[in-house]
């Protein structure tokens with residue numbers, strides 16, 4: 077996508093990133109999970125302070141198109157890519173690829189040799205395109221709902237290049 081800027085998360089991004097998360101789960105991920113599972117995963121009410129702390133605790137990156145936040149991703153000190161969400165209005169245009177490329181480069185530069193992700197049914201094909209492999213199927217418990225997902229990982233040392 078032209079003019080897509082990927083930059084570090086800033087404190088003022090809390091509201092926009094939450095909107096992206098909510099729209100991505102309620103819109104895109106709803107094709108793979110039941111309405112009850114979706115409502116538990118992305119409730120309508122957010123604790124913005126907690127959201128802000130969690131985004132700031134990780135190395136979070138934001139993708140912007142014309143000043144609008146289109147998506148975001150991150151990695152933690154524990155070597156986990158915790159979040160990857162793209163607003164449905166910007167879906168299928170390489171926003172996730174740009175974000176994950178940045179995350180993989182930054183994680184490698186920070187000394188990580190491997191990155192893990194708990195990938196949703198919706199995101200698994202994208203992570204596979206980025207070079208992640210499925211290590212195990214699992215069930216996540218969120219708000220009393222059980223959601224199928226996958227433990228996936230990528231070897232940052234042996235990876236022959238990261239996606240552009």
Ligand SMILES: CC(C)(COP(=O)(O)OP(=O)(O)OC[C@H]1O[C@@H](n2cnc3c(N)ncnc32)[C@H](O)[C@@H]1OP(=O)(O)O)[C@@H](O)C(=O)NCCC(=O)NCCS
Nearest residue numbers: 100161162167168169170171172173195196198199201202
């Ligand atoms: C998964 C998600 C982040 C992808 O974002 P996106 O910006 O639309 O993805 P991109 O346009 O960068 O596409 C990524 C790659 O995955 C591929 N892809 C995506 N969905 C696919 C599918 N269902 N089947 C096959 N390939 C798929 C694309 O073709 C693309 O491959 P390419 O770059 O080699 O052509 C987005 O759909 C989303 O936010 N989903 C809902 C929330 C979610 O489940 N997040 C993950 C939590 S772990």
